Amino acid sequence: MEHIKLSFEKSLSFVSKEEIFKFKEESKKHVTALREGTGKGNDYVGWVDLPSKITEEELNDIEATALSLKEKVEVLVVIGIGGSYLGAKAVNDALAHSFDQLNIDNENPLVLYAGQNISEDYLFELMDILKDLEFGICVISKSGTTTEPAIAFRLLKELLEENVGKEEARERIIAITDASKGALRTLAVQEGYKTFVIPDDVGGRFSVLTPVGLLPIAVAGNDIKQLVKGAKSMQEYALSTPFEENPALLYAATRNALYAKGKGIEILANYNPKLHNVAEWWKQLYGESEGKENKGIFPASVDFTSDLHSMGQYIQEGQRNIFETVISIAKPNHTVFIPEDKDNLDKLNFLAGRRIDAVNKMAELGTQLAHVDGGVPNLRIEMPQLNEFFLGELLYFFEIACGVSGYILDVNPFDQPGVEAYKSNMFALLEKPGFEEETKKIKERL
Numbered sequence: 452m453e454h455i456k457l458s459f460e461k462s463l464s465f466v467s468k469e470e471i472f473k474f475k476e477e478s479k480k481h482v483t484a485l486r487e488g489t490g491k492g493n494d495y496v497g498w499v500d501l502p503s504k505i506t507e508e509e510l511n512d513i514e515a516t517a518l519s520l521k522e523k524v525e526v527l528v529v530i531g532i533g534g535s536y537l538g539a540k541a542v543n544d545a546l547a548h549s550f551d552q553l554n555i556d557n558e559n560p561l562v563l564y565a566g567q568n569i570s571e572d573y574l575f576e577l578m579d580i581l582k583d584l585e586f587g588i589c590v591i592s593k594s595g596t597t598t599e600p601a602i603a604f605r606l607l608k609e610l611l612e613e614n615v616g617k618e619e620a621r622e623r624i625i626a627i628t629d630a631s632k633g634a635l636r637t638l639a640v641q642e643g644y645k646t647f648v649i650p651d652d653v654g655g656r657f658s659v660l661t662p663v664g665l666l667p668i669a670v671a672g673n674d675i676k677q678l679v680k681g682a683k684s685m686q687e688y689a690l691s692t693p694f695e696e697n698p699a700l701l702y703a704a705t706r707n708a709l710y711a712k713g714k715g716i717e718i719l720a721n722y723n724p725k726l727h728n729v730a731e732w733w734k735q736l737y738g739e740s741e742g743k744e745n746k747g748i749f750p751a752s753v754d755f756t757s758d759l760h761s762m763g764q765y766i767q768e769g770q771r772n773i774f775e776t777v778i779s780i781a782k783p784n785h786t787v788f789i790p791e792d793k794d795n796l797d798k799l800n801f802l803a804g805r806r807i808d809a810v811n812k813m814a815e816l817g818t819q820l821a822h823v824d825g826g827v828p829n830l831r832i833e834m835p836q837l838n839e840f841f842l843g844e845l846l847y848f849f850e851i852a853c854g855v856s857g858y859i860l861d862v863n864p865f866d867q868p869g870v871e872a873y874k875s876n877m878f879a880l881l882e883k884p885g886f887e888e889e890t891k892k893i894k895e896r897l
C-alpha cells in the first residue's frame with residue numbers, strides 16, 4: 452500500500468537523529484494516551500478513531516443529502532468559521548478546477564463560504580450575486596453560538612426565504628451542529644431543517660471527517676468515501692507503524708527537536724496553489740492546538756514558487772528562527788510540455804519538450820538546498836498524487852501528529868481558551884446585555 456512519505460534528512464545538519472529519536476518512547480506513550488483517552492483534553496479525542504468508525508450508512512446519508520441539494524441549487528453557501536469551514540475549503544479547493552469560480556463544471560453546485568469574517572462588503576457582494584441564483588445554505592457551528600456565522604445566517608436565511616418562500620427554504624437549509632446544545636440546534640428543530648451532528652468528543656479543528664467537512668465536500672462533487680478510505684489507511688498506518696518508519700511520529704518528533712533548538716516558526720510550503728487552503732486548515736490545527744501557556748511553534752505558510760518572489764528573501768536570509776515543511780505532489784494530474792520557440796529570445800529552448808512539472812520539481816529541490824544552506828532546516832512530505840485518498844491520508848497524518856506534538860509540548864492540544872479574549876472585548880464594546888461591567892471597564896481604556 453502506497454502512503455504519503457516524510458523525509459527529515461534535510462534537517463539533520465541542525466538536529467541530530469538522536470535528538471529526534473529521543474522522543475521515541477514518549478511519542479508511543481502519547482499515541483496510547485490519545486487512543487485510550489487518558490491524556491490532557493481527553494474529552495476531545497473522538498477524532499482518533501473517526502475514520503474507522505464512520506459507517507457506510509452515515510456516508511450514504513451525507514451523499515444522499517448532497518445529491519438532493521445538487522438537484523435544487525447552483526450554489527451552496529457554507530456558513531461557518533474556523534474548524535467549521537476550513538476543512539471543507541481545504542479539500543474542495545485542493546480538488547477543484549483552478550478556475551472553478553467560472554463554474555466550468557456546472558454538474559455540481561459551486562460551493563461558496565460565508566460567516567468566516569464580518570466584512571460588510573463581503574456579505575453585501577455575496578447577497579448581491581445570490582439574489583439571482585438558486586442557492587442553498589449549509590450552516591455549521593459546533594457551539595451554535597458563534598457570532599460571525601450567526602450574523603451571516605440571519606442575512607442569508609432571510610434572503611433565501613424571500614427568494615423561494617419559507618417552505619422551499621426549509622428544504623435548502625442544512626444545519627450541522629451539536630446533538631442537543633446551542634442556538635443553532637434549537638433553531639433547526641424549530642424550523643425543521645435537515646441536520647447532522649458534530650460528535651461531542653470531536654473539536655472543530657479536528658472535525659473535517661465528520662459531516663462538517665464531508666457534506667460540503669460531497670456537494671462539490673468530491674468522493675467522500677475515498678477521502679475517508681485514505682484517512683483510515685493513515686489511521687491504521689500511523690497507529691501501528693514503529694517510530695522509526697512512522698511519518699506522523701517522526702514529524703511530531705522532528706518539529707519538537709527543532710523547536711528545542713530555537714526554531715519557533717514552521718512554514719508550510721507547497722508547489723501547487725491548490726494546497727493553499729490545506730495550509731490554512733493546518734494553521735488552525737497547529738496554531739490553536741499548540742499556541743498556549745506561552746509555548747508553541749508559530750505556523751505560517753507560503754505558496755511556491757509565487758512566494759519565492761516575495762517571502763523567499765526572508766526565508767533565505769532573515770532571522771534564523773524558522774524551519775520549513777514542504778508538501779510535494781509526486782505526480783501532477785495533467786501533462787503540459789514546454790513548447791519550442793523559433794526565436795528563443797527567452798533562451799528557454801533547452802527546456803523545450805520537457806514537462807512543466809520537471810521545472811517545478813527542480814525549483815523545489817533547488818529551493819530546499821538553498822534554504823538549508825541559508826540555515827533553514829527542511830522537512831518534506833510527499834503525496835503520491837493530489838486526490839481524495841491521499842488528501843484523506845494527509846489530513847489524518849497532520850491530526851495525529853498534532854495530538855502527539857501537543858502532548859510532547861505538554862499542553863492540552865484540544866482547548867482554545869485564548870480565543871475568548873477578543874470575543875469578550877468585542878461584546879463589551881458592542882454593549883451586549885450582560886456585559887455591563889466589561890463595557891464600563893473597556894471604555895475607560897479607550
Ligand SMILES: O=P(O)(O)OC[C@H]1O[C@H](O)[C@H](O)[C@@H](O)[C@@H]1O
Pocket residue numbers: 532533534535591592593594595596597600655656739867870
Ligand atoms: O463551530 P463553532 O462553535 O461555531 O466554532 C468555530 C470556531 O470558532 C471558535 O472561536 C474556535 O476558536 C474555533 O476552534 C472554532 O472552530
